[in-house]
Amino acid sequence: MSEQSPLDLAEGDPFGPHNLPYGVFTTADEPERRRLGVRIGNHVLDAGAAALALGSPYADLLAQPDLGPLLAAGRTAWRDVRRALTAWVTVPAHRPDIEPLLHPVGSVTMHLPYEVADYVDFYASENHATNVGRIFRPDGDALTPNWKHLPIGYHGRAGTIVVSGTDVARPSGQRKAPADAAPVFGPSVKLDIEAEVGFLVGTPSQLGTPVPLDSFRDHVFGLFLLNDWSARDVQAWEYVPLGPFLGKSFATSVSAWVTPLEALDAARTAPPARDVPLLPYLDDAAEEEPGGFDLRISVAINGTVVAEPPFASMYWTAAQQLAHMTVNGASLRTGDVYGSGTVSGPEVHQRGSLLELTWNGRDPIDLPGGKRTFLEDGDEVTLTAWAPGPDGVRVGLGEVTGRIVPAP
Structure with missing residues (x-):
């Protein structure tokens, strides 16, 4: 029997593809490297690595240590990036690229995901x-x-x-x-x-x-x-x-x-x-x-x-x-x-x-x-x-x- 994918969420999971909140995380093996992530179920997707793996035009916005560049890019970019992320975690053809980039929420350290201005x-x-x-x-x-x-x-x-x-x-x-x-x-x-x-x-x-x-x-x-x-x-x-x-x-x-x-x-x-x-x-x-x-x-x-x-x-x-x-x-x-x-x-x-x-x-x-x-x-x-x-x-x-x- 094959192991269940982290993308196969329980029905009604409040952190399903309809949500996809953003955060910034580090892993135990790279504690100094902050990455932009998106939560899906009980996992965090390394959004920058996913963008690079899939040849996305949004890699420059997502392969960043915080939300700053995406925030500054404006509403059209926010919408387009969200649509891309939704496809990455829902389209079966993307699973071979996406699944290795998922980290259990409990295994990462979360950080303040933006630099506060005022x-x-x-x-x-x-x-x-x-x-x-x-x-x-x-x-x-x-x-x-x-x-x-x-x-x-x-x-x-x-x-x-x-x-x-x-x-x-x-x-x-x-x-x-x-x-x-x-x-x-x-x-x-x-x-x-x-x-x-x-x-x-x-x-x-x-x-x-x-x-x-x-x-x-x-x-x-x-x-x-x-x-x-x-x-x-x-x-x-x-x-x-x-x-x-x-x-x-x-x-x-x-x-x-x-x-x-x-x-x-x-x-x-x-x-x-x-x-x-x-x-x-x-x-x-x-x-x-x-x-x-x-x-x-x-x-x-x-x-x-x-x-x-x-x-x-x-x-x-x-x-x-x-x-x-x-x-x-x-x-x-x-x-x-x-x-x-x-x-x-x-x-x-x-x-x-x-x-x-x-x-x-x-x-x-x-x-x-x-x-x-x-x-x-x-x-x-x-x-x-x-x-x-x-x-x-x-x-x-x-x-x-x-x-x-x-x-x-």
Whole structure:
């Protein structure tokens, strides 16, 4: 009996040919040689080697140590390369060339698959923003006056974006409780997560030229899971009047896999109804393609699922966020990353941060290892997700995992 091919996947495999996310990997025998790969089932295809073996015209884009050249090549190239990859893993005649270039996922080391240019993070969930407002402004309006008029965001630190599996050191900083006479310095005691979705920019834009809503697909290559680690005590003391700084900039974890937007066509969905009129550059009522994505996220701490945030509930879409962050003429660069902001649904089990899940520590959650209000050293957080795909199959998103280690 012949051995089953790694390309013979189980029916409904979430990483089948309908998905094909991109990543960068190294092997044990060549640990210094980074290669661009595409996931198919539980294997990684060496995309550059496949392109060379098949004499593909896309070899120059795929035989690279990261996604940069493919990202910069633009939407037509993204589409054509995806079609070629799909053929390589589905056409039986290609199997003799492709099968030797497949590596089990568990045998390779994954790396950050792109060089991050700039990093922006948003605050786009009405449920999350309302919960935060109720926690910190119990006697005032939950939402700030500008919230439904524009996607609120902040510029993060591109150099501290790390790939899934990287340990996260507990940050230190100033903190001051309301009853304290003066601030103290030390490790954060309110270390939190934020379950988010990140978007990766491929095609750049010119300085001084805004990117309209209908150009979203021309600039954004794909998406991935993102965990915006947050030191809530540091953040609370520093963020008035300018916003997040050291409470956020110590680390942001991203998945090793980027799912192309084309793989998520079946997951496009309309955003929630807006009850405040939008200015023209943000008004997506007439857009042909719905702006939302139906992504089902799970948040686990030490293997126990604590939340299941629904991305379809996000008030502001990725296209609106892109339009807003460029409306002043700010330019896009290849490798720009922007995060959706914490994803939270209307139910308690759909909240995407411990700040909300525990109501700022008032209501601890139960884990097999004990109760939690915020993260303890040794805790491991894992985000996973899937989206509806063609013909009822699921599209798997690559997980993002990080473990908290003590402050240095």
